[in-house]
Amino acid sequence: MTNKWILIAIDHKVGKWTLKAIDVFQERAKRGFWAINPETPNFKSLRKGDIAVFYLGGKDGQKFVGKGILASEPCTVTQEQMRSLIGEPSSFFTHVVELCQIDVWEPPLPLDLVINELGFIENKDKWWIHFQGTIKSLSDEDYNIIESARQKMFQEPGLSTENATQVSHTSRNVVEEFNFRKLCSEIQKTTYFTHGFFPYPAKFIPQIPRYFIKNYTDKEEVVLDPFCGCGTTLVEAKLLGRESFGIDINPLAQLLTRVKTTPLEKGELEKETNLLLQRIKEYHGEPWNVDFPNKDYWFEKSAQQELGVIKACIDEVPKKEIREFFLVCFASIVRKCSNADPKISKPVFTKRMRELKDRKIEPKKYFEEKVKEYCNQMVAFSTYLNCYAEKSAKAEVIGKDARDIELGDESVDLIVTSPPFVNAQEYFRTTKFEISWTGLAKAEEIRDLKRQLIGVERVSNHDYMELHLTGNPRLDDIIKKIYMVDKQRAYILYQYFVEMARAFKEFYRVLANNGCFVITIGDNIVRKIPVPTHELIIDIAENHAGFKCERVGYDVIKAHALMTKRNVTGGVMSVEWAMVMRKL
């Protein structure tokens, strides 16, 4: 069994000056050794071949910045090495361990993202006591937590190189460059009308479904988004006068889609808003009560009380459409009332939030502000539909699972969708507070729903110990490579594509002859092995479901914000792919 260590770099004193931990680390990474003392705890246990994870302490630190392998056991520092040991405490060190295969993480992994999960940090409030000394032993479990958090960061929207890919060319198609913002330049803001409701993870920019709906359907035709998320496709279909259907396994996504596509009459909405806000002010009954794991950790008692009052009052709104609209307003303030850091998409109780623990949390005030904001957007949406939409097209949420669509054969003219990523559980992890507080599902129901997601992360080792192959040579080659380094990830990838193939067959069934299926997706990197997801998707849609791919293109819209220095210098571009597949 390989030992694993955390090597900790801290700020150094150089006379009156401070040499920052990051500079100490970079110098050591460049020179390929780590300075230590025989008194350093664990000194005698260090072995050639052990794995080291580098951590930065110090003022700007609190992050894991890379990993490497010990290339030697402790040995006496050489004269040459001594010259680079500047500042205290390094200048007192007499020994080093050599390092090789150093991988500097860009971006680094903030401790905040994993602090709650790391077992060795027993005291989460005084976490820094666990980073004293130069070398710390790291258990396999904690090492895996760090590795998988880092892997996820690499794929996660907004954080790093989600959708990163080397722009390659598929053998069959000329690759187009789409610029959806230009192609639908009539849209000025991606949050117009009800699109601005709730920051659902990985939502489309509305220009994407709009472009395809406009160009691939006529007014009377039917659009389906089988992974509809918060309903972007359905809102656009409605604005363009097309009937539409949406499916999503996440009950919050279903609620958002219903509300965002249901126009409400201004007078009635204003009247109900005034009544609700008044009722909340005067409410003396029992607050609505919700139960989910670690509720008191995530929500202060006072916030729980006020949220419970708001929810109890919303439940009294008689008309379902208006009640659900208020529920969306409510869902949109839940996160702000929690201890989760708003700067991170998943709920994480960071050090920053711990320091802000005594801040004022005002659910009633936030709710009132949110209702006013969303009322204006809803009224604008309804007015537009009344005045400009030629016909009020139906938008409906049906069923729950993209692999089992409650629609007849050949009943849909166009499918536009962005499927879940391989790490789809994030959709539930990110929205679990909102699902619980709105009463859409209980904790155990959420657990069941998670299992039905395409792209599950947790699989039993009974499943993944054996190598599973799909029969698709290209995909199987990648699965085999990943299996060599990570059996679990290999199985997750296998399962993802098998389930996608099932969904694609269902899409083929419900699509009219000659109808199109448009899918947008980014490529992934799993354990440093590139997975050209978009090309594999084309392969599967053609070979396992019967579609014919007729357009492939990419849009660099997301890329600009995501490009790291390394991407640019490496000539790598981050893109979102879009493919048009036809049922012939």
Ligand SMILES: C[S@@+](CC[C@H](N)C(=O)[O-])C[C@H]1O[C@@H](n2cnc3c(N)ncnc32)[C@H](O)[C@@H]1O
């Ligand atoms: C990338 S998001 C879609 C975002 C959407 N385009 C939007 O604009 O909001 C993918 C969605 O697939 C859903 N999903 C995952 N597995 C599913 C399944 N088996 N059936 C239906 N939906 C599923 C997730 O809940 C998630 O909302």
